[in-house]
Amino acid sequence: MNQDTVLVRGEIDAAADTIQPCLTNTFTRRPAALLFAQILHRNGESEAAAQLTRGANAMPRPFDWPDPFLREVQSLRLDRQRLEDQVNGLLVAQRLPEAEVALDRLIAVFPDSPEGLLLLGRLRIQQRQCIDAESALRRHLKIQPNSLNGTIQLGLALLCQERWQDAAVVLRGALALKPDFAQAHFNLGYALSRTGDSAAAILSFREALRCSPGNANAHTALAEELLKNGDPTSASAHVQRALELNPNDSRARVLRERLSGKR
Numbered sequence: 001m002n003q004d005t006v007l008v009r010g011e012i013d014a015a016a017d018t019i020q021p022c023l024t025n026t027f028t029r030r031p032a033a034l035l036f037a038q039i040l041h042r043n044g045e046s047e048a049a050a051q052l053t054r055g056a057n058a059m060p061r062p063f064d065w066p067d068p069f070l071r072e073v074q075s076l077r078l079d080r081q082r083l084e085d086q087v088n089g090l091l092v093a094q095r096l097p098e099a100e101v102a103l104d105r106l107i108a109v110f111p112d113s114p115e116g117l118l119l120l121g122r123l124r125i126q127q128r129q130c131i132d133a134e135s136a137l138r139r140h141l142k143i144q145p146n147s148l149n150g151t152i153q154l155g156l157a158l159l160c161q162e163r164w165q166d167a168a169v170v171l172r173g174a175l176a177l178k179p180d181f182a183q184a185h186f187n188l189g190y191a192l193s194r195t196g197d198s199a200a201a202i203l204s205f206r207e208a209l210r211c212s213p214g215n216a217n218a219h220t221a222l223a224e225e226l227l228k229n230g231d232p233t234s235a236s237a238h239v240q241r242a243l244e245l246n247p248n249d250s251r252a253r254v255l256r257e258r259l260s261g262k263r
Helices: 003-008 014-026 029-043 047-057 068-092 094-108 114-126 132-142 148-160 162-176 181-197 196-213 218-228 232-245 250-261
Strands: none
Touching: 014 029, 029 114, 047 068, 068 094, 068 114, 094 196, 114 132, 114 148, 132 148, 132 250, 148 162, 162 181, 181 218, 196 218, 218 232, 218 250, 232 250
């Protein structure tokens, strides 16, 4: 039974006794003082009631009463973010066994976390478990259909399986989300080249370079396609640029030798 119920029933003395602990609690002091002022007023102590009301109104409004369930949820949310950041860092460092352990902990608590599924897909791609990667990434995209990162990673999982046409479809979807994504243009060019559509691959590699002119790999890939299409002059220019950007590019060196033999 709370103090409001006791007061409504007219049990003034009981109400006064019940409310006393609340007058010293940080979270309840202000509303308790206002309620106690009502008790004093009903008890005929109008001046004391007025003074207590003025004092209560001058008090700052209290914080909400601590909610242990909300605190637990917030704690789990922080744990999830911490685990996600940990897994991501391990993936970037290519510490795959440790990433697997951390990811197992994350997924055990948050099995349908879209970020967890994305991280799982990335891990499986790095482990060359590409079918499992595709499965995780499709689950991720079912939750977040417009996830650019998820779409790109799904494209990589399909490239890993040498499903060139399927990968091209997915990568075009990524470019619909972000038309200036250089890596998506490059990966699309790679997929199209493998399907034998060299003309379309050339367009994609040119788009990759338009978005990121300093991409040595794109210069090399474009040079290869141009050479296939009988344009050694343009190919040579891109090989030269690739080697300026990355003198250790072995593919560009091989192309340079091939082009030298054509002169």
